[in-house]
Amino acid sequence: MKLHTLVCFLGLATGFASAAENPADYPQQAPLTLQGEGPWYRLQVPMAVQLAAKHADLRDLRVFDKEGEALPYALNVVSAQASSTEHSATARLFPLYGAAADPGQQPGLRIQRSTVGTVVEVLPDTPPATGERRSGWLLDAGDADFPFERLALDWNSSAEGFQHFRIEASDDLQHWRPWGDGQLARLSFNGERMDVSDIPLPGQKARYLRLLWASGQEAVELKGARLQGRTDMAAATPLVWSEPLAGRRESDGSFRWDLPLALPLERVRFSLDPAQQHLMAPVALSGRADKGQGEQEGWYPLARGVLYDLPMEGRQVRQDELTLAGSPVRQLRLVTDERGTGLGSAAPSLSVAMRASELVFLARGSAPYSLALGKADAHSASLPLSVLIPGYDAQKPAPIGQASLASPLQGASAAAQAVGEGNWKRIGLWAVLLAGVALLGGMAYSLLRGGKTSA
Structure with a gap:
């Protein structure tokens, strides 16, 4: 019985020694700055941390205290596709004529304002004034109640080319706010037809949109317009951007960029x-x-899409981003249409963006605390948020402080200096534990030997 107890204790002690975390196993570390009372703190994981990790799901991420002990944490890796609720609404279209393009002065439109809102009606058989060009379009979103992220247009054009216009939004047809610029394109490209008909919007709500072409240019004919967006927690989660990444030009004229691991990208920006x-x-x-x-x-x-940097209406207009679907990507390739100006002989730098992951940890032990990652064979130690914070309710969140990186990630040797004397205390504790394990092993061996001699 005595021998059995010793062997069991020896097994538990050995298992504890092998399961304990060691900060030296994580080659990338950074000290943390805390704000707020805690004891829980929240960190929006920077893109630099995501790119330095060994695993895209951040299973190799840990938080250590001054003594080198791993802290309990919860990690919310956002999946925008899994939690998104997609919305779509058809907008009513009204052509605008003349230089002013004011809906209140348009032939064929009647504006009624009341306590319940503004209503646009079409007057039958009312042609525009002779010689007036169609200078834009008014879009009525109706009762669509979601943030507008994209505008899909069904349009006609007698020739290939580009259509550039300004986008404005209003809730009453009197006060307009700028929503940026839009670009339509229809081209034949490498034996394929390229049709750019989707316009990114800023993710805000509005009752009316106004599309205005440059002075002297005639707006294309629109046959339909659909507003698209989504509502969910992931939509409210901000994007985190990387620093510009260098690329290379291939022998076939395309440009390539490599990421350290496959990430669910939602946007890219070219320099x-x-x-x-x-x-x-x-x-x-x-x-x-x-x-x-x-x-x-x-x-x-x-x-x-179309990337451009052009002077328009007395100002420089730039489009340097493309929107992606959020699927995991590790390598990117860009091909340009040779009929355009191209992007130059050298590959432009590329910044990538994805939805931010959120780390919540329980601060205990002594400060300073440090973020660590980079262990190749690490397994996730993340807890559910409801376990980390007992009684957690998303509708009534607990008071959580804010954490941020005090300095960029650095090698484990430099980070070890910041930990200081706390590691010596931890080494001493491990030495005592290992000495105890060795003593128990010796006692077990003596008992076994004594048992054989008596036999």
Whole structure:
């Protein structure tokens, strides 16, 4: 019985020794700055941390105290696709004529305002004044009650080319606020037809949109317009951007960029060369993710669009971003239409963005605390948020302080100096534990030997 107890205790002690975390196993570390009372603190994981991790799901992320003890934490890795509720609404279309393009002065439109809102009605058989061009369109979103993220237009054009217009929003047809610029394009490209008909919007609500073409230009004919957006927690989660990543130009003229691991990208931004005047480049972006064992999948399309930096109406207008669907991507390839100006001989730098992950940890032990990651064979130690914070209710969140990186990630050797004398205390505790394990092993061996001698 005595021997059995000793052997069991020896097994538990050995298992505890092997399961304990060691900060030295995590090659990338950074000290944390805390604000608020705690004891729980929240950190929006920066993109630099995401790119330095060994695993896209951040299973190798840990938080340590001064003594080198791992702290309990919960990690919310946002999946925008899994939790999104998509919305779509058809907008009513009204053509606008003349230079002013004021809906209140348009032939064929009657504006009624009352306590319940503003209503636009079409008057039958009311043609525009002779010689007036169609200078824009008024879109009535009706009762659509969601943030507008994209505008899909069904349009006619007698020739290929580009259509540029200004976007404004209003709730009463009197006060208008700018929503940026829109770009339509219809081109034949490498034996394929490229149709850019989706316009990104800022993710805000409005009752009316106004699309205004430049002075002297006639607006295209619109046959339909749909507003798209989503409402969910993921939509409210901000995007985190990387620093510009260097690329390379391939022998076939395409541009390539490599990420350290496959990430669910939602947006990319290109560093357009300001020295290149009147830049306009139709582009096709494709990507691929690791397939495993050194093999890779084939390229699949991610986005098409037009990148440009052009003077328009007395100001410089730039479009340097493309929107992606959030699928995991590790390599990116960009092909430009040779009929455009191109992007230059050297590959532009590329910044990538994804939904931010949120880390919540329970502060205990002594400060300073540090964030650590980079252990290749790490397993996730994340707890459910309801376990980390007993009685947690998303509708009534507990008071949680804010954490931020006090300095960029650094190698474990430099981070160890910041930990200081706390590590020596931890080493001493481990030495005592290992000495105890050795003593127990010796006692077990003596008992076993004594049992054989008596036999």
